[in-house]
Amino acid sequence: MRKIRLFIPDQNLQIGATISIAVDFHYLINVMRLRINDQFLVFNGSDGEWLAEIIAINKKDCDALIKQKIKDQYFPPKITLAFAPVKNVRIDFVAEKGTELGITNFQPILTKHSVVDKINLERFSANIKEAVEQCERLDFPQVADLIPLKYFLKKLSKDSILILADESGNGKKSSEILPKINLDKLSEIIIFIGPEGGFSKEEFELFYSFSNLTPINLGPRILRADTAIISAITLVQEFLGDFNLKCRFQE
Secondary structure, three states: OOEHHHHHHHHOOOOEEEEEEOOOOHOOOOOOOOOOOOOEEEEOOOOOOOEEEEEEOOOOOOOEEEEEEEEEEOOOOOOOEOOOOOOOHHHHHHHHHHHHOOEEEEEEEOOOOOOOOOHHHHHHHHHHHHHHHHHHHOOOOOOOOOOEEHHHHHHOOOOEEEEOOOOOOOEOOOEEEEEEOOOOOOEEEEEEEEEOOOOHHHHHHHHHOOOOEEEEEEEOOOOOOHHHHHHHHHHHHHHHHOOOHHHHHOO
């Protein structure tokens, strides 16, 4: 049987606790056809992963007993994806692939060349939930409200590492520039992906005024926004390497 994992926020997870499943009731009972005494995995984003067993099936929800702790909680390095929503890129794709690749915060941004000026946060979060459950993450990425790029940049910490996917030709080869970043005082990595048409001249000037900016190029071709997102995150995750394990052991 397929491994069943459910994200259940605001539920008390400890051995002997009883939890109520309402949001995913249809999925558990009608889709996966679980019955009393059947078991599945649950996590709430802060207390690790637990084995739960169905003890009662009601009309619109079911009750489950927490039986055993399976995994301790792990919080990955903070990686924010600051992206301009693009008309021809499914927002579901951004939520799903960003979650699978380790994004901890999604920050939609408005730029000079932005065409899309709104985002369905409820739908976006629903896709994150599905991806988190599928890829076996224990944390749940946060989604911020859409904000103009210039206002977002104003509130950034100097300890953050800004990774700019620069298609203008000023970006450096990732294998040459990423290893020079000092991870000892890392608080957050923020990856910036622009809209169709890219960032404006004024926006590039604003980016390059930051001393903690690391501009990278993603190859000799102009990439679609969804391709650029996957490429940039993959490069950052490869660069982090054992730092991911270090974070795991520190928690």
